Amino acid sequence: MDSGHINLTKQLKINRLSLTKSRIQVFDYLLSHGPLTMHDLLMGLEGTLDRASVYRNVKLFESIGMLQRLTNGFKYSLELSDSLIAHHHHLVCISCGSISDISANKLEQYIAAISKTNNFRPKSHQVEVRGYCQGCQI
Amino acid sequence: MDSGHINLTKQLKINRLSLTKSRIQVFDYLLSHGPLTMHDLLMGLEGTLDRASVYRNVKLFESIGMLQRLTNGFKYSLELSDSLIAHHHHLVCISCGSISDISANKLEQYIAAISKTNNFRPKSHQVEVRGYCQGCQI
DNA sequence: GTGAGTGCAAAATGTTTGCACACAT
DNA sequence: ATGTGTGCAAACATTTTGCACTCAC
Numbered sequence: 001m002d003s004g005h006i007n008l009t010k011q012l013k014i015n016r017l018s019l020t021k022s023r024i025q026v027f028d029y030l031l032s033h034g035p036l037t038m039h040d041l042l043m044g045l046e047g048t049l050d051r052a053s054v055y056r057n058v059k060l061f062e063s064i065g066m067l068q069r070l071t072n073g074f075k076y077s078l079e080l081s082d083s084l085i086a087h088h089h090h091l092v093c094i095s096c097g098s099i100s101d102i103s104a105n106k107l108e109q110y111i112a113a114i115s116k117t118n119n120f121r122p123k124s125h126q127v128e129v130r131g132y133c134q135g136c137q138i
Numbered sequence: 139m140d141s142g143h144i145n146l147t148k149q150l151k152i153n154r155l156s157l158t159k160s161r162i163q164v165f166d167y168l169l170s171h172g173p174l175t176m177h178d179l180l181m182g183l184e185g186t187l188d189r190a191s192v193y194r195n196v197k198l199f200e201s202i203g204m205l206q207r208l209t210n211g212f213k214y215s216l217e218l219s220d221s222l223i224a225h226h227h228h229l230v231c232i233s234c235g236s237i238s239d240i241s242a243n244k245l246e247q248y249i250a251a252i253s254k255t256n257n258f259r260p261k262s263h264q265v266e267v268r269g270y271c272q273g274c275q276i
Numbered sequence: 277g278t279g280a281g282t283g284c285a286a287a288a289t290g291t292t293t294g295c296a297c298a299c300a301t
Numbered sequence: 302a303t304g305t306g307t308g309c310a311a312a313c314a315t316t317t318t319g320c321a322c323t324c325a326c
Contacts, residue, residue, distance in 0.1 A: 018300050018305060038290080050308045055291060057306095091258045104252050107245070111267055114242050119272040129249055130206075131260035156280060156325050176315085188283045193316060195281095 007084050008066075015064045022049055026057045027080075035070060035077040035090075035099045070099060070128075089127040095136035146204075153202045160187055164195045165218075168205070173215035203261055219262055227265040240267075 005019075008027045012019050029044050030036065036044075042054055058078060061067035066084060070077045070092075077099050079085070087108075088101040107127060115122040143157075146165045150157050167182050168174065174182075180192055196216060199205035206219040227240050245265065253260040 020300070020306060022307070042290095051290095052292075052309080053307060091253070091256055093258075100256065100258075102252060102256060104248070106248055107252065110242065110245050110248060111265075114240060114245065115267060118240060119275075120267065121270040121275050122267050123270065125265065125267040127249070127263065127265050129253055129258065129260050129263040131253065131258055131262070134257040137257075137259050158281060158325070160282070189315095190284080190317075191282060 011064060011066050017060070017064075022053045023057050023060075025049055026054060026061070030067070030078065030080050031085075034101060035079040037077050041078060090129070091133065092128055092130045093133035093136055095132050098133055100133070149202060149204050155198070155202075160191045161195050161198075163187055164192060164199070165204075168216065168218050173217040175215055179216060206262065206264070227267075 005024060005027070008024065009019055012023065017023075025045060025048060026041070029041060033040070033044070038054075038058070041058070042051055045054055058067060062069065066081055067078060068081045070079065070090060086103065088103045089107070091100045091102055093099070104127075111122060111125055114120075143162060143165070146162065147157055150161065155161075163183060163186060164179070167179060171178070171182065176196070179196070180189055183192055196205060200207070204219060205216060207216055227242065227245070242265075249263050250260065252258075
């Protein structure tokens with residue numbers, strides 16, 4: 001899907017970086033799979049792409065703000081940033097490590113309201129809820 | 139200071155874990171040095187404590203909810219969690235760097251509600267709003 | 277006394293780097 | 302054409318594990 005690469009192409013162009021096959025592959029994989037561990041990303045691209053290239057491009061995407069890293073215990077997950085996908089927050093399972101996205105409009109409203117009450121002009125915010133996912137509540 | 143270990147002792151007892159010298163050392167180090175990288179923690183305890191024990195106890199503290207890992211730029215930091223220090227959130231000014239505490243009951247309630255809707259059992263959460271404080275909104 | 281916790285050293289994992297070749301512009 | 306990006310393999314860093322010994326209860 002070329003249409004899906006518009007953002008990638010644009011971001012790379014802005015930063016005077018080449019649009020390469022590797023970068024498209026990493027981007028596509030991130031786009032089609034939610035928050036991913038580096039391990040999963042490496043596995044998903046194994047055989048197609050060298051580990052070093054995955055690391056290099058993840059780092060590069062991070063440095064130009066296309067990608068964010070969510071830490072979770074000793075592990076972390078990767079996902080495209082808000083500028084590329086809809087703004088959302090996270091439910092992090094402290095048992096199995098899975099991370100789910102949640103969109104919570106009311107939460108946004110409350111944050112806006114609280115900020116206003118405190119004469120604060122919000123620019124960005126981050127909400128992370130840690131606990132047990134459905135499968136880990138045995 | 140034995141008084142500082144009351145919480146540690148209690149938490150360990152609740153979880154039927156031993157109060158050991160290593161655990162006291164890790165706890166004390168976290169208590170006296172705010173958010174820390176794992177590397178800093180290891181360095182700080184080097185010579186006193188084996189790396190493996192630090193990892194094991196950090197993991198253990200985390201598993202019983204005494205310790206939280208925070209995203210700090212692209213690294214992670216460790217710090218004692220809300221169960222040991224007063225729960226609150228932050229308004230971080232990206233201009234002057236000032237940080238205000240906020241307590242937001244509605245936010246707490248809403249986070250609980252969202253979790254329920256998602257069949258998620260929350261244990262802790264973290265909210266950070268970044269923006270401009272009153273004095274910096276010129 | 278006994279099981280949980282520790283240090284040690286080695287293994288397993290995860291990440292980075294140097295270099296020669298290949299590809300995007 | 303030429304400088305950027307890549308694969309490969311080795312170096313380096315981080316985290317985990319097995320085992321025998323020690324300590325907390």
